[in-house]
Amino acid sequence: MKRIIIIYTLLLSGSFLNADIEAGKAVYKANCAICHTVNGGSALGPDFNIVAYTRHKEEIADYAKDPYKYNKAFGYSANAMPTLPLTDKEFEDVADYISSLQPFKKWMIKKR
Ligand code: HEC
Known part of the structure; x- marks a missing residue:
């Protein structure tokens, strides 16, 4: 019985994760x-697969x-990213999505 409950809990949490x-x-x-590509590309901001490689979800x-508060700590000399009017839930969800991407280093991205 205990095992069934554990499996059920895992399944449930899994589906919540996917929803996010x-x-x-x-x-x-x-x-x-x-401003941000996925799977390589060039845009104003860094590609999110590279971000998935270097940053934790919380970061x-x-x-x-x-971005104004954190740009120096992240190694930027200036801040070009706007502060976006989203809810905390939307920020958490988008961070979940970015963290779920295949992490790439710059050199791993194929030239197109
Ligand atoms: C108008 C363009 C623009 C938009 C829209 C934008 N960004 Fe950015 N983003 C940037 C730029 C440019 C940087 C580089 C640092 C800076 O200028 O603040 C950046 C940096 C970042 C970084 C830090 C990356 C790192 O590891 O150094 C994260 C994380 C990030 N953006 C997430 C997001 C998310 C999530 C969204 C959407 C909710 C978003 N950005 C929308 C332009 C943008």
Whole structure:
């Protein structure tokens, strides 16, 4: 019985996780995609697969919520990313989505 409960809990938490990633993908498309690519590409901001390689989910959410506050700590000399008017849930979801991406280092991305 105990085992069944554990498996059931794992399944449930798994489906919640996916829901957040799916919601986060929608947040990405609507709010980030004009400046950030996925799977390599060039845009104003860094590609999110590279971000997935170098940052934890919490760091991604913190930066997205307040880029002005964190840009120096992240190694930038200036801040060009706007502070976006999203809810905390949307920031958490988009951070989940970015963390779920295949992590790339710059040299791993194929030239197109
Ligand atoms: C108008 C363009 C623009 C938009 C829209 C934008 N960003 Fe950015 N982002 C940037 C730029 C440029 C940087 C580089 C640092 C800076 O200028 O603040 C950056 C940096 C970041 C970083 C730090 C990356 C790192 O590891 O160094 C994260 C995380 C990030 N953006 C997340 C997001 C998320 C999530 C969204 C959407 C909710 C978003 N950005 C929307 C332009 C943008």
